[in-house]
Amino acid sequence: MEDNTMSNATQLLHSIPVDPLTGAISVPIYQTSTFVQEAPGVNKGYDYARSNNPTRATVEDIIAKLEKGSTGIAFSSGLAAIDAVIKLLKTGDEIVAVDDIYGGAFRLFAQVYEKFGITVKYVDTTNNENVFNAVNAQTKLIWLETPTNPTLKISDIAAIAKIAKANNCLLCVDNTFASPALQNPLVLGADLVVHSATKYLGGHSDLIAGIVVTKDAALGAKVKFLQNACGAILSPFDSWLLIRGIETLHLRVKQHCINAQVIAEYLQNHPLVDKVHYPGLPSHPNHEIAKKQSKGFGGIVSFSLKEDTEAAAVSFVTSTKYFLLAESLGGIKSLVSHPANMTHKSIPAATRRLNGVKDSLIRLSVGLEEVEDLVSDLEQAFEKLKSGIALQPLTVSKERSTTVCSTSE
Numbered sequence: 001m002e003d004n005t006m007s008n009a010t011q012l013l014h015s016i017p018v019d020p021l022t023g024a025i026s027v028p029i030y031q032t033s034t035f036v037q038e039a040p041g042v043n044k045g046y047d048y049a050r051s052n053n054p055t056r057a058t059v060e061d062i063i064a065k066l067e068k069g070s071t072g073i074a075f076s077s078g079l080a081a082i083d084a085v086i087k088l089l090k091t092g093d094e095i096v097a098v099d100d101i102y103g104g105a106f107r108l109f110a111q112v113y114e115k116f117g118i119t120v121k122y123v124d125t126t127n128n129e130n131v132f133n134a135v136n137a138q139t140k141l142i143w144l145e146t147p148t149n150p151t152l153k154i155s156d157i158a159a160i161a162k163i164a165k166a167n168n169c170l171l172c173v174d175n176t177f178a179s180p181a182l183q184n185p186l187v188l189g190a191d192l193v194v195h196s197a198t199k200y201l202g203g204h205s206d207l208i209a210g211i212v213v214t215k216d217a218a219l220g221a222k223v224k225f226l227q228n229a230c231g232a233i234l235s236p237f238d239s240w241l242l243i244r245g246i247e248t249l250h251l252r253v254k255q256h257c258i259n260a261q262v263i264a265e266y267l268q269n270h271p272l273v274d275k276v277h278y279p280g281l282p283s284h285p286n287h288e289i290a291k292k293q294s295k296g297f298g299g300i301v302s303f304s305l306k307e308d309t310e311a312a313a314v315s316f317v318t319s320t321k322y323f324l325l326a327e328s329l330g331g332i333k334s335l336v337s338h339p340a341n342m343t344h345k346s347i348p349a350a351t352r353r354l355n356g357v358k359d360s361l362i363r364l365s366v367g368l369e370e371v372e373d374l375v376s377d378l379e380q381a382f383e384k385l386k387s388g389i390a391l392q393p394l395t396v397s398k399e400r401s402t403t404v405c406s407t408s409e
């Protein structure tokens with residue numbers, strides 16, 4: 001793991017331009033729909049704000065540099081970004097995707113794109129051979145997430161990029177969990193990166209946004225065309241808010257990693273814990289690949305309980321006081337969730353368990369509180385679990401069980 005966090009942070013901060021018109025050190029919010037032209041077609045590079053907007057262009061440029069790509073495109077959500085990448089395909093094309101895929105991407109592929117004749121093969125991408133065997137002449141896109149949600153599986157981006165190249169198909173990596181502070185898939189050979197900027201890039205749980213970055217400009221132009229044709233742009237204010245969040249990305253992610261490592265080690269030694277999933281633990285099956293391709297192991301930790309029941313997990317997640325019970329991740333405040341009852345509820349129990357999402361699996365998005373306070377919070381939740389005096393989980397599970405599709409995060 002090379003440690004060039006400092007120089008990257010410096011590069012980032014100085015890639016955020018000072019306003020050339022006024023000297024404003026904060027990027028101006030161009031809250032406008034159109035731009036006055038000197039003569040028909042003669043303008044200052046902007047004509048209509050769906051096509052382009054200076055505030056959005058600034059965040060797109062910042063994130064393209066962060067991911068070391070050529071073109072950044074900012075969308076109104078992470079799913080809109082994923083949607084734009086899938087629109088590069090046509091009827092008859094196939095996707096080979098990570099089996100532990102983000103639920104919203106699964107829903108988009110299965111319930112929207114399948115009816116247009118785009119099919120998806122899901123494989124365990126932690127084994128490169130599975131990817132190699134799944135790719136055929138129709139495969140036009142390989143879709144990875146690494147680390148995955150919620151079991152933090154790691155795939156070898158560079159090895160899978162070689163398979164993509166040899167088979168003339170694109171490799172897209174959803175880099176939401178790692179963030180560009182830790183991992184740059186384009187440098188490892190991917191063609192596209194997508195982000196739910198809602199998570200670590202924004203970092204403050206205050207906006208919904210998505211990003212696509214492409215390695216080469218020609219592909220970037222295609223995605224940009226699709227965005228303008230379909231319309232899912234990030235607003236000027238949210239673009240500004242995203243820049244504001246990204247300014248502290250390196251600092252935040254560094255601390256998320258430090259806190260998460262402490263918590264993963266604490267959990268691993270806890271008598272009530274069955275298994276801890278965290279790529280920073282030497283016991284993680286893909287620890288070596290994680291070390292090779294990322295600068296750190298991120299802020300998400302998940303674990304199952306020895307008492308492997310939903311009731312035990314629900315007791316735990318309703319007992320913590322600093323870890324707030326909510327979907328989403330990557331914000332400054334710590335969050336806890338119970339995938340079996342929340343993000344993964346729409347997946348049949350047998351399939352879910354087969355993918356390693358046990359009934360008692362608990363996911364933590366480790367925030368930026370003092371880590372000692374977070375450990376004590378977990379400790380008191382374990383104590384309550386032991387003595388069986390946790391809050392009754394009725395309201396939580398009843399509300400969630402009426403949700404039609406809970407892969408919303």
Ligand SMILES: *Cc1c(COP(=O)(O)O)cnc(C)c1O
Pocket residue numbers: 077078079080102104145149174176177195196197198199208209210408409
């Ligand atoms: C949240 C998330 C998304 C979807 O992003 P939205 O901003 O909620 O649309 C996609 N991929 C991953 C890995 C996510 O965690």
